[in-house]
Amino acid sequence: MSAPTLALPPAGGTGGGLEARPGRRSSTKSEQGILPLAATLAVAAAIAVMGGLVGAYLALKAATGTWPPEGTEFDRYTATTLVITVLMAMVTVEWAAYGIRKAFRGQSLFGFAITGGLGIAHLNGLAYLVSRFAFGAGDSPYATVVYALCAVAFLVGFLAVAAVVLTGLRAAGHQLGTDNYALMRATAILWHAAAIAWIVAYYTIYVTK
C-alpha cells in the first residue's frame, strides 16, 4: 500500500483588499457550488411551506361562503411598504455580493449594512402589521391561515436577516473573497427567499383575498 500524497493549501493570495491574507487554494467549481445549491434547495423548501399554506387558504376559501369574513379591514399601506422594503433589500444584497466579487470591500460592507437594516425594518414592520390585525388567530379559519402565512414569512425573514448579519461579520473580518464567494451567493439566495415568502403572503392576503 503506497502512502497517500498530501496536498497542503498554498500560502499567499492574489492581492487586493479582501485577498491580502493567505487563503485556501481555489476550490473547484463543484465545491464552490455546494453552498449556493444547498441554499437554493432550502429556498425551495421554504417556498413549499408557503405553498402548503396557500393551498390551505384556497381550500378554505372554496369551502367558506364569505371570504374574507365581513368587516375585515386591510392595512394595505403597511403591507405594500413591506413589499417595497424587501424588494429594495434584494437589490442591496446583490450590491453586497457585487462588492465581494469585485473585491470592493467598502461597497460590500455598505451593502451588508443596508440590507441588514432593511431586513430588520421589514421584520419590525411585519410584527407591527400583525399586531394591528383586528381579529384574533382563532376567530375564524381565515384568521388562522392569515396568521400562519405571516408567521412563516416572518420566520423565513428572520433567518435570512441572521444569515446576512453573520455573513457581513465574516466579510468585515476579511474572510470572504473572490475565491470563496459561495457563501455570499448562498446568503443572497436566502434573502431572496425571504422576499419571495413575504410577496407570496402579501399577494394571497391582500391581492387575491
Add this chain to the structure above:
Amino acid sequence: MTLTDTRPAAGAFDDAADDARASIVEHGLTAWIGSGDHKHLGLMFAAFGLASIVTGMVCAFVFQLPSMGDSPLAFVMPGSRLASAGTVATFVVGIPALWIGLATYVVPLQVGGHRLALPRLHNLALWLFVVGAGLSAVAFVIDETRLSSLASSVPAAATEGQAATDAVELLIAGLAVVALGTLFAAIVLLVTVLNRRAGGVRLRHVPAFTWSTFGASLTLLLSTPVFLAGLVLLWFDQHYGGTVFASGAGGLRIWQHELWLLGRPEAIVFTLAGIGLSCDIVATALRRPLIGGPLVPAICAGAPLLALVLWIGGTPALRSPFAPIATVPALVLLAPVGLALLTWLASVRGSAPRAVPAVLPFLAHLLPLAVALALMIAGAASDVTGATESAAFRNGQLVLLCLATPLLGLAAGLVHWSPKLRGRVPTIAASGGVTLLLLAGVLLLGFPGYLAGFGADDGVATIGIAGALVTVLGMLALLPTVVGPAGNAPGDPYEGLTLEWAAASPPVRHNFDEIPPVRSPYPLYDARAAATATGGDAR
C-alpha cells in the same frame, strides 16, 4: 490496480500526513456527538432509527394487550395513546432515520467521495431527529393528546375548536422538529450526490442506490415542507382555539393532504426507494450489471418521486391509494415495481448467480408487497361489504406496504453493506434468521387488520401482539450491523460491482486512497472484465 482494500498498518503514513490526520482524528463521546464523518453520522442515524422502530413495536405490542389495565406500561400511557406513539415512532421517525443512516454511510462511498457536502448540517439533522422524537415522546407521556393519530384521515380531536393542552402543542412542535431534521438531511444527501462526487465520477455512472437516494431526497425536499405547513396551521388552530379543521370539506381536505399519514408522500417514499437498494443487491448476487441501461437509474430515481401522486385525491371519500379500486394513483405506484421486476428477471440470463447474505431479506421484502396486492384484489372481489374501506383493513395495508416492505428492504441493505458498516461479513444462516424473524413479525402484525376487515372478531388482535414481539426480536438481531466494535473484513467479500467495494471494510477515515476509473455504474466489474480480456490481473 492497487485499491484500498486492506486497512493500512499503523505508521504506514509519513509524518506530515500523520500530523495532519491527528488533528482531525475523532476520539471519545464528544467526537461522536459532534462528528462530521459520514460513517459516524450514518451509524448514529441507523442506530437511532432501529431504536425508534423497536420503541414503536413495543408500543404496538402493549396496545394490543387484551386488558390494558394490566399492562406494565398502563401507568405511563393508556392504550389509546400507544397506537399514536407507535405510529409516530415507526413511520415518522424510525424508518426515515434508518434510511437516512444507510444512505449517509453508503452514498459517499458509492460516488467516490471522502465526506458529505455539508457534514455539520447533517449532524444538526441527526440531533433534530433525536430532540424531536424526545419532545413527541414527552407529549405522549405527560398528558392525553387530543390530537388523533396521524394515520387517521379525520381530525376528530382537532374539530373541537378548543384551545389545546400543552401535550398537543408539544407533539406538534416535536413533529415539526423531526420534519426539519428530515429536510436538512435530504438537502445534504442531494448536494452530496450532485457536488461531492470524486473527480471523474459522472452522475450517470453512479449506482442504483445513489439514484434512489437522489429520488427519495428530492421527494422529501418537495413534500416535507407541506407537512410543516400543515403543522404550522395546526399549531395556530390549536393554540388559539380556531376552527380550521371543523370548517367542513375545506379543513378536512387540508388535513388529508398535509397531515394524514397516508395522504403524504413520506408514507411510501421509502417503499419505492427500496427499488434502488434492491437493484444493487441483485447485481451483486448475479455478478453482472443489470440489463436496462438508462432505464435502471430512471426507475430508481423516478419511483420515489411517484409518491407525490398521493396528493391527488378528493373528499369526502377516503381515497387511499391502497384501495382495491384500480385508481390512477394505485396503478402508477405499481409501474416502477413491475419494471424493476422485469429488469431483474431479464438480468438473470447470462449471469452466474451466487448466494450473497442479502438475497434472503431482499426476496422477503417482495413478499409483503405481493401479499398486499393479492389481498387488495381479494377484498375487491369479496362479498363482505365495506371490508376494504374499514380502518382495520387500511391499517393492514399500512403495515404491509409502509412498514414491512421498507423494513425488510432496509434490513437487506444493512446485511448487504455490513462489511462496510462494521467490518463483519454475515453468514447466510444469520441473514436467514434475521429475515425469518422480521418477515414473520411484520406479517403477523399486519394480518389482524385484514382479518378484522373481513369480519373476524376482536380476538385476532392477539396475533398482532405476537407479530410485534417477533419484529422486535428481528430488529434487535440487526443491531450488530450498526453498533459494537468494528471487525476487519475483506474489502470486497462478494466481488462487488460498484465503487464502495473498492474501499476497506470498514473504510479508512478518508475512504479511498485510490479510485479505479469509473466509466459505468459498475467500475469494479468493468475493471475485472478488462483485466480478464487482456489476460492481466486487476489487482
Add this chain to the structure above:
Amino acid sequence: MFSVASRTSFTVAFLAAATGFLSVLVTHDRVGFTALMFVGALAAVVGVAIFLFTPVEPVVPPSAEVEAATPRTIDVTDLPRPSVWPAVAAAAVALLAVAAALGRSITTLGLAAAAVATFGWLAQVWREHPSWTPDMSVRINDRFVVPIALPATIVVFAGAAVLSMSRLLLAVSVEAAPIIAAIAAFGVLGVFTLVASRDNVGRSALLALVVVSSVLVVAAGVVGVAQGEREFHHKGGEAGAEGAEHGEEGAAAGESTQPAAGGGEAGTRPVSVPGVDEPIEVVTDNLVFDTDELHFPADTEVELELDNRDTVVHNLSIYESKGGDQLFKGELVDGGDEATYEIAALAAGSYFFQCDVHPATMTGTVEVAASASGTAES
C-alpha cells in the same frame, strides 16, 4: 450543466404540473392542485439551481486499455472537524419548540441558547478559516470583546444590583427602607475603603468578595420579590380616605382600604369606591382577562382601566347578555398600552363583557349591584 439531474428535475416539474391540471379537472381538489403546481415550480427551480451550480462533466471516450487506478490527492484539511455546535443548536431548537408549546418564559432561554449556538458555530468556522492566526484572536479581543463585553458586563452587574436593592427596599416598611439603604451604602463605602487602603489584595480574595456580595444582593432581591411590595395608597378621595402608606407588610395591610360591604357605615371613616374614586383595573395577558367577574355600583358612571400586557390588540365591551345588544364598546388597546374607559351608568343586574377581538377566550360577567361597592374579582 444540463445534466441528468437537472433534466430529471425539469421532467418532474412538467409531470407535476400536468398531473396537477388533470387532478383539478377530474377531482376539483384545490389543495392537491396547488401542492402539485408548487412542486412543479419548485422542481423547475431545483433544475435551474443544479444547472447553475453543478460542475461540467467532461466526456471521456472509453479506452480499450486497462487503465490504472487514479491516485487521488487528498487534502486532509478538507476533512470535517468535529463540532458540538450542531448539537447545541438542536438543543436550542428544542427549547424554542417547547416555548412555542408551553410558554413565553422559556422563549428567552431558547433565544439565548440559539444565540450561543449561532455565535459559537460562527467562531469555530472563523477559526478554521486558513487566514486565521492567534494574533487575530488578540485583535478581536481588543477591538470587539473588551470594548463591548466589558461595559456590557458592568451594566448587567449594576442593573442586577439596582433591581435587587429596589425590590428589597420596596418590600420592607417605609421606616426600615432608609436604614437598609444607608447600611448598604456605608457598607460599600467601607469595603472599598478597606480594599483601597491595602497594598496587596489577592485576586482570589477580590473574586470571593465579588461573588459573595453578588450572591447577597441577588438573594435580597429574590426575597423582596417573594415578599411582594408593601401597600401604597393615594391621598385624598370623596370619602376622605386616609391614603397614608401603611407600615404593615403583607395582605393584611390591604384590609382597611376595602370599602365595607353594604356601602359604608354611618359614622365610620369614609371609604373609597373603586370604579368611582379610582379606576377598576383589568389586565389582559396571554389572551385572557385577569378576571371573569366585574362588580359595578348601580346607576353610577364607572372608570375602568384596561392594562394590555399582551402582544396583540384587545378591548373590553359590555353587552346585555352574550350575543345581546351592545351597551358599551371600549376602544382597541395596543399590546403594551393602557386605556381608561368611562362606562356610563348601568342599572342593577347582570351583564356580559368580552374582548371583541378574542370573543372565544376573553369573556366574563358584570354584576351591577345596588350597593356602592365596585371591584374586580378573579
